[in-house]
Amino acid sequence: MGKTIKEALNEARKVLSVVSDIPQKEAIILATHTLNVSETYLFLHEDDIFEKHEKFTTFVKRRGEGEPIEYITNKVSFYSREFFIDKGALIPRPETELLIDEVIKNVKEFQAEELCIAEIGTGSGIISIVLALLLPKAKVIATDISKAALKIAKSNIKKYALEDRIKLYHTSYLDGVHEDIDIIVSNPPYVSNDFKIDKPLEYEPKEAIFGGKKGDEILFDIISITKDKNVMLLACEMGYDQRDSISSYLTYKSLKDFYFYKDLAGLDRGFVVKI
Numbered sequence: 001m002g003k004t005i006k007e008a009l010n011e012a013r014k015v016l017s018v019v020s021d022i023p024q025k026e027a028i029i030l031a032t033h034t035l036n037v038s039e040t041y042l043f044l045h046e047d048d049i050f051e052k053h054e055k056f057t058t059f060v061k062r063r064g065e066g067e068p069i070e071y072i073t074n075k076v077s078f079y080s081r082e083f084f085i086d087k088g089a090l091i092p093r094p095e096t097e098l099l100i101d102e103v104i105k106n107v108k109e110f111q112a113e114e115l116c117i118a119e120i121g122t123g124s125g126i127i128s129i130v131l132a133l134l135l136p137k138a139k140v141i142a143t144d145i146s147k148a149a150l151k152i153a154k155s156n157i158k159k160y161a162l163e164d165r166i167k168l169y170h171t172s173y174l175d176g177v178h179e180d181i182d183i184i185v186s187n188p189p190y191v192s193n194d195f196k197i198d199k200p201l202e203y204e205p206k207e208a209i210f211g212g213k214k215g216d217e218i219l220f221d222i223i224s225i226t227k228d229k230n231v232m233l234l235a236c237e238m239g240y241d242q243r244d245s246i247s248s249y250l251t252y253k254s255l256k257d258f259y260f261y262k263d264l265a266g267l268d269r270g271f272v273v274k275i
């Protein structure tokens with residue numbers, strides 16, 4: 001006799017409690033994903049035999065070994081929307097929603113205009129897509145050096161039917177991009193190369209995490225590129241300990257009108273430059 005849904009969930013909870021603070025919730029997510037049913041269905045059928053139990057066990061084992069749940073379900077939520085995600089791209093983080101808020105706050109008065117936004121390092125495409133949805137007249141250029149990430153971005157752009165408004169470029173920074181840009185936005189890799197990352201981060205692409213010897217090198221490059229272009233705004237996410245170095249670099253580049261914003265934990269998390 002196979003296991004019932006209730007029994008399988010109990011077993012999974014024990015395995016997941018090693019890696020998760022919410023093992024019951026994660027067991028339910030993996031079960032609904034395996035069976036392609038709702039949470040309500042699971043509870044109404046908890047005494048039924050768990051069909052596809054082997055598949056469920058494989059998912060639970062992967063999660064139990066530390067793999068992020070988003071790479072197992074291929075789903076991630078960002079800015080209250082669902083996106084496709086896979087190992088080729090960084091899993092969007094909740095704090096990156098603040099970067100979107102900062103851009104929107106600063107372009108409010110231009111919302112009706114046909115702005116051109118460039119995103120450097122689009123990964124799964126979430127920033128470009130949410131900005132395009134919130135600014136219906138804007139056009140977006142999204143670049144990335146990773147072909148795997150661009151493939152994921154492409155499928156998300158298709159999901160939201162934004163193919164006409166978001167143009168993907170496989171390039172470094174804005175190399176080969178000749179459009180007139182109004183806003184540059186980026187959540188680039190900003191962790192120093194020798195930082196010892198936690199196990200779940202090991203599943204994510206290295207080129208999405210490490211930003212150089214000190215970690216702020218890519219941010220410096222983005223600031224320099226922005227300075228050379230005729231844009232009105234630059235908004236970037238950064239590491240919590242990079243405020244001083246970024247502030248010095250902006251001043252060195254004669255960019256004076258800038259501020260830093262904090263994340264929900266009260267840590268410095270990004271900056272906005274009005275040019």
Ligand SMILES: C[S@@+](CC[C@H](N)C(=O)[O-])C[C@H]1O[C@@H](n2cnc3c(N)ncnc32)[C@H](O)[C@@H]1O
Pocket residue numbers: 089090091092093096120121122123124125126127143144145146149171172173187188189190207208209218
């Ligand atoms: C921290 S991830 C951010 C992904 C996504 N924008 C997000 O916020 O979830 C940084 C992304 O920048 C890309 N990247 C790294 N160096 C780059 C460069 N020189 N030019 C363009 N993209 C780059 C990486 O491949 C990765 O997809």
